[in-house]
Amino acid sequence: MGFMKRLFFGDHEKLKDRTIVDQAKEPEQPSSTKLADNVDYLTNEFNRTSDLRIRILEKGQAALMYLETLVDQEKLHEAIFSPIELGHVDDISKIPSSRVTKNLEEAIKALLKGHAIYIQDGSRHISQFNVTASFNRSTEEPQNEKIVRGSHDGFIENIMVNINLVRKRIENRDLTIKYFKVGKKTNNNMALLYLDGVTDPELVQEIEHRLKYISADMIHSPGYVEEFIEDQTFSPFPQMLNTERPDRVVANLIEGRVAIMNEGSPTTLIAPSTFFSFYQSSDDYNMRWFTGTFVRLIRLASFIIAVGMPAFYIAVVSFHFEVIPDELIMPVKQTINGIAYPPLIEALVMVVIIELIREAGIRLPQPIGQTIGIVGGLVIGDAVVKAGLVSNLMVIVVALTAIASFVVPSNEMSTTLRLLTFPLIFLAGTLGFIGITFGFMMILIHMTRLESFGVPYLSPVAPLRIKDLKDTFIRVPIYLMNERPKDSRAIQPGVVGPSREWKEVERSNNQQQPKQSIEEGKSTGSESGPNADS
Amino acid sequence: MKKVSQQVQKAVQTPTPNQQQKISRRQFFFLLIQTQIGVGVLSLPSDLHQVAKQDGWISLAIAGSLLPIILIVLYFIAKQFPNDDFYQINEKLFTRWGGVVFSILYIIYFCMVARLILLLFGRMISLWVLPNTPFWVLALCMVVVGLYMCNGGLLVIARFYTMVSILLIFLIVLMFLSFKEAHWMYLLPIGEVGIGKILQGSTEAFMSFLGFFLSLVVFSKVEGKPREKLKTILQAHLFTFSFYMLTLLISYSFFSTKELSLVTEPLLYMLKSFEMPFVARIDLFFISVWFVSVATSYTTYLYMASFGLQQIFRAKSIKLFTLIVSILIFSLSQFVGLDMERLEKYSTIVVYEGYALTFLMPFLLLVYVLIYKRIQQKKERST
Structure with missing residues (x-):
């Protein structure tokens, strides 16, 4: 253990009293x-x-x-x-x-x-x-990350079982696991998983180094760890991917990222993560790639809808009525005319109500949760319009926004989106389109400035790397994803070798065969085989 | 074991080597075009039209084909000092204090351009989108965007510009909407106003390319060999030039000469007249996207000014200077506000200063640099 100490501490004097597994x-x-x-x-x-x-x-x-x-x-x-x-x-x-x-x-x-x-x-x-007793629940599919096709197991609260699930999928000696003890009072186990020879060793060192700095009495969930080690805490965007799916962790490990697991929590953190990794789901890779791309695009469009839709509506209704085409003006005007409140207040009220319904639905047991949905969604929605408090269109807009925000496969990102709606609503209510552009620009600048463990948050879009766009807006066929994305900081580029050569072989065989048969028919003297020109 | 620990420490101490990281040539390209394409796009057609009538596009063509001369001059200056940025070059050429004075001249100029952009932006928005909003609110939006982007450093600026360049495609597509209603006859007769007027127009057209000075300021911060960088600069110029030409041809073919003297922003008036089945008033969307282009040009000038101050004061961080410059620009722009007359006056001052500092000065600077290098070489030989 003294070796570990020297390795990570160097000669830092002030680090001496940190809580580290240090037998000496x-x-x-x-x-x-x-x-x-x-x-x-x-x-x-x-x-x-x-x-x-x-x-x-x-x-x-x-x-x-x-x-x-x-x-x-x-x-x-x-x-x-x-x-x-x-x-x-x-x-x-x-x-x-x-x-x-x-x-x-x-x-x-x-x-x-x-x-x-x-x-x-x-x-x-x-x-x-x-003679320890351990009580494990079964490795069921996580409730919050369900998929249609693909593996249906998920992590549980026992770190050993979780690592077992990963090891079963990566039967490789390079899969390295490092244990840490965190939490001065709770002494929890934490594990760092990475694929040696693929993951950037500097990245591993960096993460280890940050983990060493954690000095807290209790580390009870990955959310704790996340806030201790992420680059920017003052940001609405999550900078580490949270997942409870072994297949997602494995895919990220193979890409050259690092996974952090915590005893007592099924959630695994993955670093470095980019904005687009929050929009990838295991499902995408089990579909035809056309469908995968389509779904991906819909998800990314949902980002813009979720953040900008209410703002756009407010801007149009309160500033730029002239944007609406002639045929639509009358119906729109009619729904708005009877409403006493300005659209800004209307939207805020509706968005807050949706959040209330959502939050209430989570805490309640399933049967009652459904009731909340019906009461909240149908009864309030209908009554609020009939009472003339909120316009019909506003209800549609806010409902669409809520649906769009749930499309994201990651819960953290979805909450972020809903939070970002509010400033944009205010900006649209005060400055119209200019306000929206301003808001989106600020969000984009913020995302450009963000970094997750030395990786720009918006890569591969900013900085642009056209090659890596293969798994962001679109999902190209797997055999074309032959290189690891640069945003994982992997040191070994190749991930898929030439795997569809059989097609080439087949084609060349087809070309060869008639020739061959002719040759065979002619004479047996010629030496040129099917491989002569390949 | 010690060796490893040292390595670890090294890795830990420099987690983000962003400050030293250079921008790629692609980013340099977008940096240049986003700086050049800005406030001017909307008023350029009518500005040229005032001088050269329907032959304004010839003026632009002349300006566009002559500008590479200055770009090459800038390139020759920058090539002599491959590891120094513009402000460091100044200090080398004119000694420390002479260089500071020279740099401050440019910094003031950059601030003035930034202020002009702010004023023109405010005017355009209040004319077209938000007539009742006070100027300071609009200015504040722009200043905040610029400040936030600049504090991220050149790398963030470059990344952002590259990303938002996709919006230029959107602008171009919107402009192409007019093609079915274009009357190419409006461009005739060619050369009606005479060569004198056309040349006068091309001096006007030069102003639309003003952002090119950026290529000298950040030249040393771009990856690659000097020749490759020059290629990028010229490519960027070609792109900007074609973009301007497109806007010019589209607005000149859509409006007749008589109409053009009445409309100040032909592109917007043109877009205003179209209606698509799902949206009317496309001009509002155009302006919203144009806002991004303006913000990018503004940010570049803010960056150049505060970067200069940072170099003069030998400061580690640029943040303090961006803040000071932003506050300065913001508060000074309040004196003009939306006052048209003063804005016109101010813009002529900035334009003349631009001529002096970015068109004439490079030539003088190049001569001086060549002499300076000669002397240096002689000194080296004698020692």
Whole structure:
């Protein structure tokens, strides 16, 4: 571990007190030969917590200690008592599966992990047995990232199971996993996954370095980690992709990105991420590429609709009525005429109502959630128009906006979009089209300025890299995506070799065959085979 | 082990080497065209028409074909100092303080152009879109955009310009709408006003290319060999020139000579007359997109001015200077506001200054640079 320390810390003096897995600096408490002293020390350290069980064995000569809330009783029996019952060994301390230590502090750690420890009077050795109980739910498809075709499993709260899901998909020695301990009080496990030889080592170092700086009592979700290590916290845009899908993580790892997993949360962070990666879904790659492209375009159009549609409507209605063609003016005018409020207020009210319905729907159990949808959507929508508070058109516009904002495959981006609607509504209400242009320009400039781990957020559009547009606005056939995008910072470019050569071969065979048959018919003397000119 | 740790530290200490990163030649291209195409597009046809009538396009052609001479002059100056930007060149040529004075001259000029862009933008918007909005609100929009973009540095500016250049296609498509109603007869008779007037018009036309001076200022910050950069500069010029020519031909073929003397923004009047099945008043969309083009030109001037100040004060960050320059431009522009007469007067001053500083000065500068280099070489030989 000293090696790790030197590697990441260099000679930084101020970093010395960070919470890192650093055995050399761990507090050490040598165990005593007296059983009573050891037990006393441990019980005191645990503040006499009630779930610390001490079983006195061998007529008071030995003690088995464990935290009963962490231990699986069956495993305990299997690991410790059955070998003795079966007569394999005559003493618990001689069971081969145990780990032995003389450090009481280490014993405390073991207890916290759910191990059982066995101490004998007259001996300084403490044997540890792994009897942790773990409760896992099944690896179901995540509710928030459902797809139509493709794999239907998802991450769960256990980091080991999650890494297992990834390893099963990448059977490669280059898949490297680095564990970290974060959270001064909670001591959570965190894992960094990357594909060695593909991922930029500087990127890995950079992320490790930022993770080392985290100094917080609790890291309970990737959202925490995200805010500690992302480049720009003062930005509405998420700079790391959140996903609960193993296939998405695997695809990103292969592209040369880094995944960060957290014990206790199914969400995995992927860095670096660009704006367009939030618009990619596993589904795109299971469709025909025409359809994939079409869906991609619809999703990206939904960005503009979700952010700009209410603003555009307000600008038209309150400033630029002349934009509406002659035939439409009368119907539009009629719906607006009876409304007492200016369009700006109208829109704000409706957008806020939609947000209320959405937020209420999430928290409530499923059957009631549907009721909320009906009451909110149908009853309020209809009544509000009939009461003359909001115009019909406004309801249509706001509903379309809400639908468009849900099209994004990533929940974070969808919330961002809904948030961005508000400033644009205000700008449109005060400056019309000029305000909208101004707003969009500010958003675009902001996105151009953003960087996610050294990668421009809007790449490959700004900076423009025409080659990498293959997986942004369009999705070209997989065999044409033969190079890794530059925005993953991968050091190894190729990802798909020539895979459709069979077609070439087939074609050349077809050309050769008539020739061959003629030759065969003519004579057997000629040496020119089918491969002669290839 | 130590070696590794040093490497790690190095990687950590310089996570974003943006400041030193150069812009690509493609970005340079878009930087140039976005700077040149700006406020002028809308008024250029009528400006030329006032002088040269329907032969304004000939004036533009003359100006457009003569301008590469100045571009090449700028290139020769920049080529002598491959690693220095414009302001550093000044200090090398005229010693520290002489260079500062010379740079400040240009910085003031850039600020004045930025202010002019702001004023013209405000006027156009209040004429066409928002007649009741006070000038300062419109100016504030522009200033905020410029400030935010400039603070990102040249790289962000270049990326943004490249990205929004797709809007130029939108503008061109909108302009092509008029082709079915174009009357090419309006361009006849060619050469009616006489060569004198046409040449006078071409001096007017030169002004529409003013942004080209940027090529000297950022020359050293572009990747590639000097010759390749020159090629990019010329390509950008060709693009701008064709774009202007298109706007000119379209507005001259749509309106007759008599009509043109009445309309100040022929393109907008033309678009106003069209109606598509789903939108009327295309001119409003055109202006909204044009706003982006204006913002890009404004930002370039803001950048050039504050970059100059940054070089003079040897400061690390440009942010303070963009803020100062922005506030300066914003508050000074309030004195003119939407007052037409003063705006006209002010614009003639800026135009003359532009002639002096960007058309004449490069020639003098080139002569001086060549002499300077000769002396330097002699010095080197003697030592």
